[in-house]
Amino acid sequence: MKVEQIYTGCLAHAAYYIESNGEAAVFDPLREVQPYIDRANKDKAKIKYVFETHFHADFVSGHLDLKAKTGAQIVFGPTAKPGYDAIVAEDGQVFEVGNYKVKVLHTPGHTMESTTYLLIDENDKEHGIITGDTLFIGDVGRPDLAQHVVADLTEEKLASHLFYSLRNKIMPLADDLIVYPNHGAGSACGKMMSKETTDTLGNQKKTNYALRADMTEEEFVKELLTGLTTPPGYFPKNVLMNIKGYESLDNVMEKAQTPLSPEEFEMTANATRALVLDTRNPEDFAKGFIPNSINIGLNGSFAMWIGEMIKDINQEILLVTYADKEEEAMIRLSRVGYDHTIGYLKGGFDAWKAAGKEIDTTARVSAQEFADKYTKDTLVIDVRKKSEFDSERVVDAVNIPLNSIYSHLSEIPKDKPFVLHCAGGYRSMIASSILKQLGYENFSDVEGGFKEIALTKVPKTDYVCPTTLL
Template identity: 75%
Template sequence: MKLEQIYTGCLAHAAYYLESKGEAAIFDPLREVGPYIERAKKDNAKVKYVFETHFHADFVSGHLDLRKKTGAQIVFGPTAKPGYDALIAEDGQVFEVGDYKVKVIHTPGHTMESTTYLVIDEHGKEHGIITGDTLFIGDVGRPDLAQHVVADLTEEKLAGHLFDSLRNKIMPLSDDLIVYPNHGAGSACGKMMSKETTDTLGNQKKTNYALRADMTKAEFIKELLTGLTAPPSYFPQNVLMNIKGYDSLDTVLDRGKIPLSPEAFEAAANETGALLLDTRNAADFAKGFIPNSVNIGLDGSFAQWVGEMIPDVKQQILLITYPDKQEEAMTRLSRVGYDHTIGYLEGGFENWKKSGSDYEIVGRLSATEFESIYKASKPLVFDVRKKSEYDSEHIIGAINVPLNEINEHLSQFPKEKFFVLHCAGGYRSMIAASILKQRGWEDVVDVEGGFEEMKNTSIEKSDYVCPTTML
């Protein structure tokens, strides 16, 4: 069977391409649809359907652009109410893609319209299930997102629906079916997803905590809701874009691909109040950056951290990138709904320096330099990793302020006292440093290489603590 997973690691996202006899279907596409169209061209196939498992929260789907460019029919599961033309399928409805069949299985719980698609080969054999956010490898979809859009859909109600969907619709299916989920490890749509991106349903019945045969509904709801962290603020905004519609990516790119000289860039920043977003790596940003710019590097989980740190998807943005990286940055911004780039610095930061314009730097310490300072003076240390990372192991005396919560805890950072920031590897701590610099903090440095490098110093034996071993 020609069913391919197209995985995008920086978003932990999986789309799927199905093709038979010159007809193709795409499941849960990303915003930039060119790769799917090119894939179909290689097979001399026409994209017949775009199947959506649900209204996604963590990215803006490319279904509307695919329909516009290919004429494909958009298909949602039962109860979906999009603000544009789409086919709302019935539970059990079957679609034909060449010699293959795609059967709709309504599986509410993650959201009310959530749907699993059962893929059947040319011989009538059930091959696999494309589960969206209903069933992951090692986990199931969090049931608390829809309540941020529809208030009376409480997480308890949705968790109950999910329990019923799993028991009545998914678990009775054959053990040899392959599970094709929408996400893998790193997505905020679940708690404990595996790094594996496919598995058999039979193995999931044995290993996935949410599929235990002896689990009661009450136990399921309690386990599913325990330990859920607040979803990123951009999630409800992405849901609404996927429901209501959005500008074509071509329009977004045309609007943002405006090269600006240093003088024009500065004028635009002063006139518009746009966010200055520097997408270079942390090391280069530290050596020099435009005042008031925020660093979120393209070489990390760029889109997810943009979504975490920039509250409004309608925020106007001015980009500072490496040469020829501006379109990539705009495309990756658009994946999570940030469609309002209004220009970029032509020639990048080096052109800014050549113009004689002012710039700032961020101090950085190597792990060994930090070790010397730490032993000599015990400076104030802020750990911006997740609470779970901090709880696993951290420096004695370090204060944990997770990066995604930094804007709510600015008062904890002293303006009159030197302090050190660190994360696991230096990516998140530079985001934090840039935000603090933007807000007026001066006497701050970060640790290059972060906690992973610091563990290789002598501090590891005497000054680290793993709470789980302290009995």
């Protein structure tokens, strides 16, 4: 049986495609559906089903557009209540795709409708499981997302459901089955998933902490909930879009693909509440940018930081990109539900500069320059995650993770110089652009971040757990 994994690294997302005897099915597609249609056309196959493992939080699925363009039927697992026409399958129900079969295994826990799809080949041999966010390689789905949509679904309740789903539905399956999860390392839907994106179920039973055979329910819940970070703020909004429905991506793109001259761009920015979003690399942004724009580069965890730093999913956006990157930026915004791009700067920042428009800059220093000037009185603000900061840090640095910067502005002085850094320079430039937008001037960020600082003679410390006094 051939299962094609279609992996999108910037979202750490895996969709799946199967085809047999002229019929095809797609599992958990992304918002832009043409690649799936092209894949089926290559096989001269008709997409019969779009299987959804659950209502996704970290991206807007392409199931509705795929149904509209191909006539495929959308399938959810038991208890799902979509706001549009779809099949809500029963536990154990079997769907035929050519000579293949897809069996529904209801596995609540990540969400209540979460479902695993058991793939059965043309010889009636069980081949693998498409697990969605129920089971990852090295991890399982976090159980604390649904309560942001349905308050009664506490993380403890869902963790308990997941414990029994894994033990009653997944672990009894054969060891040679291939596990096909929805995400790999880098996704916020788990806490410690592997860089590997497939594995055998037997190996996961041996190595995945959540599948230990001797684990009690109480131990499982405790281990699962320990170390969970706050989920990105846009997650509940994406869930609701996936439940209720959304505007066709074609319509979203038609409105977004409006080229604006520097004059038109400036007039539109002044006449609307649009946010100017510059998606260039940090090093180029630092040298010159449109005043009050913020920088979230495409060459990084773009979608995640868009969702973290732009709180209003309905925010109007004006784009500044490199040449020929406009469409990519628009699609990647829409993947996470930001459907209100109203235009882009034609010719990019070079056109703005050539038109003699106002330009701002932000200061950067090399790690060596930072080392040369560092003293114990230097205020260093580290915008990495707490776990990164705890692992190793500059002595006396202050940790303000990027996703919490707006709630910690009172700790960032306007009357005293300071230095920002992250791990590699991407997040610190996001922070720099936000602080510049808010009127901060007397600061710089470290090019190359802590990765470069660690190679210098700046005093650093490893985190040491405090000794418990008995």
